[in-house]
Amino acid sequence: MNPSVPGVDEIRSRAFPFPAKHFLSVTDLDPIQVGDLLALAEGFVALNRQKNKKLDLLKGRTLINLFFEASTRTQSSFELAGKRLGADVVNMSPRASSIVKGETLVDTAVTLNAMQPDILVVRHGSSGAASLLSQKVSCSVINAGDGQHEHPSQALLDALSMRRAFGHIDGLKVAICGDVLHSRVARSNVALLTLLGAHVRLVGPPTLMPAEVDRWGVEVHHDMKTGIAGVDVVMMLRLQLERMQGALVPSMREYFRFWGLDREKLARAAPGVRVMHPGPMNRGVEIDSDVADDLEVSLIQDQVEMGVAVRMAILASLAARLDNQ
Amino acid sequence: MSSRPILISNTRLVDPESGYDGRGALLVMDGRIAEVRKGEDAIEGPDGAQSIDARGAMLCPGLIDLRVKTGEPGAEPKETLKSAALAAAAGGVTSIVVQPDTDPVVDDPSVVDFILRRARDIGLVRVYAAGAATNGLAGEAMAEIGLMREAGCVYVTNADRPIMNSKVMRRVLAYAGGLGILVAHRPADPWLSAGAAATEGEFAGRMGLPPEPVAAETIMLERDLTLAGLTGARLMVDQISAAQPIERLATAKARGLNVIATASINHLTFNELDIGDYRTFCKLTPPLRAEDDRKALVEALIAGVVDIVVSAHAPAPPEEKRLPYDEAAPGSVGLQTLLPALLTLHHELRTPLTTLLRAVTLAPAEAIGVPAGRLKAGAPADLVICDIEAPILVDASRLISKSKNSAFDGRRLQGEIRTTLVDGRVVYDRQEGGGS
Secondary structure, three states: OOOOOOOHHHHHHHOOOOOOOOEOOHHHOOHHHHHHHHHHHHHHHHHHOOOOOOOOOOOOOEEEEEEOOOOOHHHHHHHHHHHHOOOEEEEEOHHHOHHHHOOOHHHHHHHHHOOOOOEEEEEEOOOOHHHHHHHHOOOEEEEEEEOOOEOHHHHHHHHHHHHHHHOOOOOOEEEEEOOOOOOHHHHHHHHHHHHOOOEEEEEOOHHHOOOOHHHHOOEEEOOHHHHOOOOOEEEEOOOOHHHHHHOOOOOHHHHHHHHOEOHHHHOOOOOOOEEEOOOOOOEOOOEOHHHHOOOOOEOHHHHHHHHHHHHHHHHHHHHHHHHHO | OOOOOEEEEEEEEEEOOOOEEEEEEEEEEOOEEEEEEEOOOOOOOOOOOEEEEOOOOEEEEOEEEEEEOOOOOOOOOOOOHHHHHHHHHHOOEEEEEEOOOOOOOOOOHHHHHHHHHHHHHHOOOEEEEEEEOEHHHOOOOEOOHHHHHHHOEEEEEOOOOOOOOHHHHHHHHHHHHHOOOOEEEOOOOHHHHOOOOEEOOHHHHHHOOOEEOOHHHHHHHHHHHHHHHHHOOOEEEOOOOOHHHHHHHHHHHHOOOOEEEEEEHHHHHOOHHHHOOOOHHHOOOOOOOOHHHHHHHHHHHHHOOOOEEEOOEOOOOHHHHOOOHHHOOOOEOOOOOHHHHHHHHHHHHOOOHHHHHHOOOHHHHHHHOOOOOOOOOOOEOOEEEEEEEEEEEOOHHHOOOOOOOOOOOOOEEEEEEEEEEEOOEEEEEHHHOOOO
């Protein structure tokens, strides 16, 4: 056995009880707790690279993935995380079932709650949906994305990817580029990265920036060339293609010309810059394939790997809290 | 219908019309105020008169609420005319004007007639109807404004569906203005406010809520003011909510434009941060604004730039409110909390009672041309006795409205309604546990 891989008991001892019953927002955590969660996740990264990836920290627990919005990446990431920790995992896509028959979100949640799950992982297209659910059920709720509000596990996995690439987050210059207005990933990342001491810039056209975004404690740039000058990390956001119909930007080619990430623009960043993307990517819209596929600069594959580890850490920590009750 | 004379003694009499605020007593006979005695605690009346000792509580004209939604006809599980009337009586509101956005829409004299007939059968508070300005509230063809007025409607409005087409708006103003009918319009550019759930700003941005900029209100207000000037019609700005449009309104009024404006008690009390963790009871149209806007609104009310305060009573059952914020229906019930919330402003700001109460009594009475809203001999005996010092804790689940969506849920207010009279009859008495 690889000596760097922590044993079950060590992981169990690191899995501190999660500070809250639910994980709805990165603002639920303080920097110490984030550090603890990331350290725990590091253990799972090592574990996940072994042949036997299974632990029993969630043995007997039931996890329901309740995804009102389609998601391959996040849903399978939570599913694998749950299964590797020994939980029974059920995937629900209410889009295809009763929700269309007029049953409300709360009705669905109350129905599922009666089946006695331990953890409900929820994604919904409306901001605040996870918080609403958490008020109506007795199990723990993890926010896997609520509208344009938050996607806290994504921010944690991004932080883990950066920490592994640079060794630290404090002092890093991070440019988050693209459709900030509609992005829950951007909101969670701004909150977490500023909490951890990074300098955050938001870069994008004015029509894709929230009002008064300059009061978020970040630098705002509309010109990508100045926006990514000297940064250590460029985090690209997905431009939902349906936003184009809202005439928020004139055309895809104009968007790519000014805010798409290519070699030329990337050359303005700091030496050793790393590129991130929460996926799925629109190649040729917000990011050039040439950059996305360059393993020297791209952390995009790492992000996916870290996603499973971070979600295992969240689940293990929530389970430790449940076990203590 | 002649009822027993009533003597009300030991009151703090507040009459916005004369500006009087002091000791007083009052005699009610035949449904009207027979005599107002200022500066004295007692008054003599005929033998057999019923006597009410107010024990120092405030006596003022019953409130007139120009913006009330019910669910009747068409959505009775939300609120009926009767449940709204009961809530009004318990809130010291003696006249309500119901909005036309029902099913069917009140765009036809027969629907006005239906509502007024139902209200007469219920017989609690006075119920007036506002007619739709355009057929089906579609904002295209003018409704039968004149016939609806004949049937008893007191003003026309397009309720929560602003008239986008400026030509239609001009014609409504010109036509109604020519007939001497008041036109109310809520200033909101439908394109800028489409899909909005909160006011644009840092809070909405952080919460990921689709925003409406204040500019949506300002732009439409300026159009409406311009058209009111062009047509000479009398315009009532429905629920102004922010500092920028207030400034434009003040300028127009200073120039002598024939315009009055309302504000909802919600926007005078709350700001965007009251939404907190996505509290859908605070989802309103217009959305709750920034604190600076709320302060500007309160100042405008005190300065008389805003004339009238409404409850903007808008019942919504749990299936419309217990939803993610952007999917939830807007609106808050408010008939029972209007007066306590206004009195709470009085306690917080030390604003004279006559100033604040004018906006819910005399000013709306003048707007729709009714004789209530005054304490003087000959006026209808629509009265409220209220202990203005008593603290109350609003528990939405105990409100009389069929829908319990109160933005004031859990809020502490100061002011408790004791007795409400309409036409000289007691329609609510707290000791008796309400009119239900």
